[in-house]
Amino acid sequence: MRKIAIASGKGGTGKTTVATNLAAVASRNSIRVAYLDCDVEEPNGALFLKPRIDEKRPVNVSVPGVHEGMCTGCGLCRDICQYGAVAVVNRNVLVFPELCHGCAGCWMVCPTGALVESQRTIGQIEIGRAAKVDFVQGILNIGEAMSPPVIRQVKTTAVDADLQVIDSPPGTSCPVIESIRDADYVVLVTEPTPFGLNDLVLAVETVRTLALPFGVVINRSDTGDGQTLDFCREQGIDILAEIPDDRRVAEAYSRGELACDTVQDYSSIFASLVKRLLEG
Amino acid sequence: MGKKQQELVIISGKGGTGKTSIVASFAALAGKCVLADCDVDAADLHLVLDPQVIWSESFSGGKRASVVTERCTACGTCAEVCRFDAVTFDGPPNSRIDKTFRIDPVACEGCGVCSWFCEYDAIDFSPSVNGEWFVSETRHGPMVHARLGIAEENSGKLVSLVRQEAVNLAEEREIGLVVIDGSPGIGCPVIASITGADMVLVVTEPTVSGLHDLLRVADLTRHFATPAMVCINKWDLNPLVASEIEEQACKQGLRIAGKVRYDRAVTRAQINRLSVVEYQDNGCSSDIRSVWESVSSLMHPA
Numbered sequence: 001m002r003k004i005a006i007a008s009g010k011g012g013t014g015k016t017t018v019a020t021n022l023a024a025v026a027s028r029n030s031i032r033v034a035y036l037d038c039d040v041e042e043p044n045g046a047l048f049l050k051p052r053i054d055e056k057r058p059v060n061v062s063v064p065g066v067h068e069g070m071c072t073g074c075g076l077c078r079d080i081c082q083y084g085a086v087a088v089v090n091r092n093v094l095v096f097p098e099l100c101h102g103c104a105g106c107w108m109v110c111p112t113g114a115l116v117e118s119q120r121t122i123g124q125i126e127i128g129r130a131a132k133v134d135f136v137q138g139i140l141n142i143g144e145a146m147s148p149p150v151i152r153q154v155k156t157t158a159v160d161a162d163l164q165v166i167d168s169p170p171g172t173s174c175p176v177i178e179s180i181r182d183a184d185y186v187v188l189v190t191e192p193t194p195f196g197l198n199d200l201v202l203a204v205e206t207v208r209t210l211a212l213p214f215g216v217v218i219n220r221s222d223t224g225d226g227q228t229l230d231f232c233r234e235q236g237i238d239i240l241a242e243i244p245d246d247r248r249v250a251e252a253y254s255r256g257e258l259a260c261d262t263v264q265d266y267s268s269i270f271a272s273l274v275k276r277l278l279e280g
Numbered sequence: 281m282g283k284k285q286q287e288l289v290i291i292s293g294k295g296g297t298g299k300t301s302i303v304a305s306f307a308a309l310a311g312k313c314v315l316a317d318c319d320v321d322a323a324d325l326h327l328v329l330d331p332q333v334i335w336s337e338s339f340s341g342g343k344r345a346s347v348v349t350e351r352c353t354a355c356g357t358c359a360e361v362c363r364f365d366a367v368t369f370d371g372p373p374n375s376r377i378d379k380t381f382r383i384d385p386v387a388c389e390g391c392g393v394c395s396w397f398c399e400y401d402a403i404d405f406s407p408s409v410n411g412e413w414f415v416s417e418t419r420h421g422p423m424v425h426a427r428l429g430i431a432e433e434n435s436g437k438l439v440s441l442v443r444q445e446a447v448n449l450a451e452e453r454e455i456g457l458v459v460i461d462g463s464p465g466i467g468c469p470v471i472a473s474i475t476g477a478d479m480v481l482v483v484t485e486p487t488v489s490g491l492h493d494l495l496r497v498a499d500l501t502r503h504f505a506t507p508a509m510v511c512i513n514k515w516d517l518n519p520l521v522a523s524e525i526e527e528q529a530c531k532q533g534l535r536i537a538g539k540v541r542y543d544r545a546v547t548r549a550q551i552n553r554l555s556v557v558e559y560q561d562n563g564c565s566s567d568i569r570s571v572w573e574s575v576s577s578l579m580h581p582a
Contacts, residue, residue, distance in 0.1 A: 009321075009322045010295065010296060010322055010324070011292075011294065011295010011296045011297075011322075011464040012294060012295040012296010012297060012464075013295075013296060016489065041464075041465035041466045041467045041470075041496075042293055042294055042464070042465055042466065042489075042492070042493040042496060044294070044488075044489040044492060044493070047488045047489055047492060062363070080392065080393065080396055082342060082343060082390055082391055082392055083391075101389050101391060102363055103363050103364075103389065103391030103393050104361070104363050104393065105391055105392070105393040105396065108361065108393070108397075109396070140466065140467065142466060142496060142499040142500050142503055143471075143500065143503040143504070144467070145436060145467055145468035145471050146467065146468060147465075147467045169464075169465060170295040170296075170322065170464050170465075171321040171322050171463065171464070171465075172321045172322060172428070172430060172431065173321040173428055173431070173432060173433070173435045173469075174433050174435070175465075175467065177386055177431050181386065181387075193547055193550055193551070194324075194327045194550050194551060194553070195300065195324040195327060195550060198322075198324055198327055199322040199324065202321075202322060202430065205430045206430050206431055209386075209430050209431050210386065210431065223544070223547055224547055224551065225551050250517060251517070251518060253487055253489075254485075254486055254487040254488065254517055254518035254521055255487075255488065255518070255521070256487075256488035256489075
């Protein structure tokens with residue numbers, strides 16, 4: 001199985017467009033495809049692939065639970081917690097679960113069993129099928145700060161396939177790292193504007209830090225300026241595809257349609273991208 | 281009672297809807313404000329505002345564990361207690377054993393549990409530098425911004441710091457308004473940028489994704505009881521979806537601050553390192569001015 005992560009520093013460059021079209025086109029060429037939506041804060045893949053959801057599973061994380069009356073006020077739990085998620089007042093322990101990272105430190109150091117491991121639901125995994133594509137998405141509950149546990153569960157839910165397409169969140173911090181860290185290859189989607197280039201440079205640094213092989217797709221390649229292309233050439237970065245701006249594609253996207261179903265040229269752009277990614 | 285400075289946060293849910301371009305235009309229209317770029321892991325506002333840094337400081341949001349190879353006995357306790365799969369048995373040899381444990385700095389969440397339980401004092405647990413933050417002067421007023429290190433944690437803490445420093449600066453210089461560029465999504469950096477703010481402006485676009493993500497962000501602002509308004513950017517790309525957004529926003533009790541037409545001048549302005557309202561007077565600039573008027577009429581800077 002080949003795991004391809006679709007990422008970008010800047011949001012709105014076309015990550016989901018590339019990921020969903022790639023998955024759809026590959027599946028129509030007899031490749032077994034799994035699409036994993038790891039942009040769990042704002043998952044959009046389902047709007048385009050329109051999967052039938054067969055199963056939903058909660059995403060639980062470990063947090064401390066309190067056994068009333070057993071706290072002696074020793075404060076070890078407060079001392080080990082690096083996140084300010086535990087406070088001790090007299091002989092009472094107070095827990096702030098939304099600050100907890102689930103490291104287990106507090107209940108491991110508690111000498112009396114006043115703190116025990118318990119579970120809290122922070123999101124949901126949905127599993128289904130969209131035409132020939134196996135579909136998995138994570139959805140972070142509103143108000144929850146930490147998406148990495150949901151992303152981790154999306155990736156462990158993944159079914160067997162020839163090609164796994166991982167739709168990542170934007171940015172360069174922990175949710176992105178969690179999404180792409182064990183990918184075989186990363187596709188960075190950018191647009192040829194100053195903002196696009198600035199964030200591409202950060203994304204390139206990120207994938208290089210993780211020592212992952214990668215290439216770039218320049219979306220709306222005929223807008224903006226030539227600096228993105230110059231940067232890629234100077235750095236010896238593979239340009240996997242240059243996708244021209246097309247009003248028909250933007251309109252199809254706005255309605256939740258796949259570009260490969262709407263515009264013939266796009267279907268062939270993605271077919272050659274699939275070929276290139278599977279060869280690599 | 282309360283603070284005098286008003287904080288206006290621009291977020292979007294979905295990325296790439298034009299948040300930063302709107303912030304840059306607001307900076308030009310506000311006359312006097314303090315700017316805060318809280319999109320710390322993909323900050324772009326500086327590309328338009330050309331900040332001259334007058335102060336910078338490194339940011340440490342937490343600690344990080346690392347194995348002191350020479351002291352490691354390969355007992356494996358660290359790997360057993362780590363909940364983040366950050367400890368692996370592939371470290372370099374020391375004078376007693378051929379293989380030691382190693383901590384992957386990317387996977388490490390800085391909880392320190394390994395260090396606490398190590399009987400041989402073989403795990404160092406000290407503050408890590410996660411990024412850098414800056415105070416700058418721009419042509420539209422002072423700006424606080426930051427850069428999160430590559431693959432670093434604690435973006436929420438850095439966002440809180442940037443926001444707090446911007447408010448302090450506003451107080452010091454007696455400026456009534458802080459305009460904050462937020463990040464996409466609904467997670468920790470977004471929560472850190474909107475909690476306790478006076479007004480959130482959500483910039484969306486007329487696409488099914490834009491609508492979907494707007495509704496999640498609207499739930500988030502309600503969850504944290506932050507007043508919010510909506511700006512539909514590039515509304516004429518799909519007027520049908522744009523009116524659907526207006527309808528849904530009304531149902532959610534969100535006020536529409538205005539609609540901005542699609543205009544290629546936005547990209548040209550960016551290439552010229554200008555906000556679009558500085559680049560041209562007509563086109564989308566007049567739309568942005570009216571959005572600014574409706575937002576600023578609801579803010580009451582001291």
